[in-house]
Amino acid sequence: MCGIIAYSGHQAATPIILDGLRRLAYRGYDSAGIAFTQRGEIHVIKTPGKLEALVDKVAASDNPMLATCGMGHTRWATHGVPNQVNAHPHLSSGGEFALVHNGIIENYREIKAELTAKGYTFLSETDTEVLLDLIAEYRKSSPDTLTAFQRAVLRADGAYALVLTSRDEPEAVYATRKNAPLVAGVGVGENFVSSDITAFLSHTRKVIFLDEGDIIRITPDTYQVFRVEDLAPATKAVQHIEWDIQSARKGGYKHFMLKEIFEQPLVLRSALAGRIAPDWSGVLLPEMNEREILRRPGRVRIVACGTSYNAGLWASSLIETWGGVPCSVEIASEFRYRKPLLERDELVILISQSGETADTLAALKVARECDCSSLGLCNVVGSSLAREADTIIYTQAGPEISVASTKALCSQMALLTLLAMYWGERRGRFAAGELKTLLAEFAALPDYLEKQLPQMLEEAKGFAVRTASFHNVFFLGRGRNCALAMEGALKLKELSYIHAEAYAAGEMKHGPIALINPDFLTIALIPHDGHYAKAYSNIQEVAARSGPIMAITEKSDDPSVTLDWAEMYWHIPAANDPFTSFLLLPMLQLLSYEAATYLGKDVDQPRNLAKSVTVE
Numbered sequence: 001m002c003g004i005i006a007y008s009g010h011q012a013a014t015p016i017i018l019d020g021l022r023r024l025a026y027r028g029y030d031s032a033g034i035a036f037t038q039r040g041e042i043h044v045i046k047t048p049g050k051l052e053a054l055v056d057k058v059a060a061s062d063n064p065m066l067a068t069c070g071m072g073h074t075r076w077a078t079h080g081v082p083n084q085v086n087a088h089p090h091l092s093s094g095g096e097f098a099l100v101h102n103g104i105i106e107n108y109r110e111i112k113a114e115l116t117a118k119g120y121t122f123l124s125e126t127d128t129e130v131l132l133d134l135i136a137e138y139r140k141s142s143p144d145t146l147t148a149f150q151r152a153v154l155r156a157d158g159a160y161a162l163v164l165t166s167r168d169e170p171e172a173v174y175a176t177r178k179n180a181p182l183v184a185g186v187g188v189g190e191n192f193v194s195s196d197i198t199a200f201l202s203h204t205r206k207v208i209f210l211d212e213g214d215i216i217r218i219t220p221d222t223y224q225v226f227r228v229e230d231l232a233p234a235t236k237a238v239q240h241i242e243w244d245i246q247s248a249r250k251g252g253y254k255h256f257m258l259k260e261i262f263e264q265p266l267v268l269r270s271a272l273a274g275r276i277a278p279d280w281s282g283v284l285l286p287e288m289n290e291r292e293i294l295r296r297p298g299r300v301r302i303v304a305c306g307t308s309y310n311a312g313l314w315a316s317s318l319i320e321t322w323g324g325v326p327c328s329v330e331i332a333s334e335f336r337y338r339k340p341l342l343e344r345d346e347l348v349i350l351i352s353q354s355g356e357t358a359d360t361l362a363a364l365k366v367a368r369e370c371d372c373s374s375l376g377l378c379n380v381v382g383s384s385l386a387r388e389a390d391t392i393i394y395t396q397a398g399p400e401i402s403v404a405s406t407k408a409l410c411s412q413m414a415l416l417t418l419l420a421m422y423w424g425e426r427r428g429r430f431a432a433g434e435l436k437t438l439l440a441e442f443a444a445l446p447d448y449l450e451k452q453l454p455q456m457l458e459e460a461k462g463f464a465v466r467t468a469s470f471h472n473v474f475f476l477g478r479g480r481n482c483a484l485a486m487e488g489a490l491k492l493k494e495l496s497y498i499h500a501e502a503y504a505a506g507e508m509k510h511g512p513i514a515l516i517n518p519d520f521l522t523i524a525l526i527p528h529d530g531h532y533a534k535a536y537s538n539i540q541e542v543a544a545r546s547g548p549i550m551a552i553t554e555k556s557d558d559p560s561v562t563l564d565w566a567e568m569y570w571h572i573p574a575a576n577d578p579f580t581s582f583l584l585l586p587m588l589q590l591l592s593y594e595a596a597t598y599l600g601k602d603v604d605q606p607r608n609l610a611k612s613v614t615v616e
């Protein structure tokens, strides 16, 4: 998704902005640009493609780049194709303002018609350029830029983070946000605005989280925040961020994705830290003390997108069997528009790594409109979900840079497992000593997984080469393994672009089995859990139709259990259900990672994908 960085200080702005853009690249983008004011003129340099192309263009420019204030943008196209004209920053018709924008101005057509009638013409297909000329138009009848900006922002419907610079105020940057992330960084003799803290973290750790409807104006030595409604000054707390910037680097791994897969033992440790009672008697979730509905919900509705949705699917049966709470799981983009019937005693759990996914945030609003309590599971501190949900539990997976989500899912599954235990404990669902045993096994999991990961990686390489020789792959599983099958298929398709689908194994005979032939690989997830026997039979139906099979299962001591029907079998390290899933998950992640690298794909930034989907 688009990234913004703006700087006002006493140093040359361009290198700082380009460095900020590099740190934002993980969000996904298809063009990039910068703008700065020098000798009474706003200069814009932009280009489609990767940042290197922008860096080369800046280097080739004969402009001395002396400006100490400016802004940069990485664009992920929403209006208009990713080309130079549509790339940001945009320059107003009269050259007096430059604007960068994340999000969508929904009523831009109406504004465009109005401005066109006044004689404005537009170079790009973007909604951004329309809003920019509206600012320029309002400036004619406003006492200052701040007021013109405010008037235009009040006209704009939709979701946006906007940053504006002005030819007449070469040291000032104006910014605002609505349903899109934007933070300010407060330095010494320099200030920043960005869509993401990481863009300026090497310069300052002092941060202001802007609320919706805040307008901020920064100069090298000042920052002022106003409310958009009436331009009344707003007082903001400056927070200190503890993030380690090293953790946002690859740390010796070839790709962020591989690093993040290998961080999963650490992620599990952080998820469990302080969450298990010292005498192993129960789960500690102090966040749940806030309200009775958190301690004893009547029902649970999980709403999320993509991998986070798969986390919900995976956990739903645990929430029911252990927690004793009826649980349903929905895709946020469907939930938000289908006018769901929600009971007042229903707890809506929103799961989002980024905390900025537009559909998930819209689902939160639906829950609020129905007077339901919301619980956010989120990885990004200070994100919109973290600030807007009634209660937030941080998944503490650390920054996830790879566009494809891996360790965030592991952390979500861990927290949801703890939640299921927490509710089960309160509803007396566990036999004497049962929870203690489960917690001990859970606590041992990080060390166990850490030992297994290097071997898993080695094994994945061979299986991945064979997988990469297919154009079509089924992932099959039953129960919780069905959710993991969905995640396995999602990872394989998004990373390697191999067509992959997931099915509940029992559904195969209801249609999909027609696709089975010697060129269609089936990856069967059949750990020795309660579904094993049934899943095993379903896979035999594939084998009987000459479908090649990779079986992922545990080693068995039972001589009657043969795997000779499978072309390949990959053994899951021994563990008990549901903890086996925390071992199966990295196996699937590594399989896709290796298949994609073998096929020479861009693992950390797959095509067409964005890390944080802030538009619907």
Ligand code: F6R
Binding pocket: 305, 306, 307, 308, 309, 351, 352, 353, 354, 355, 356, 357, 360, 403, 404, 405, 406, 490, 494, 611, 612, 613
């Ligand atoms: C897949 C992936 C996406 C995200 C989805 C939701 O690897 O990363 O499917 O899981 O876009 O994102 P969050 O969790 O940030 O709401």
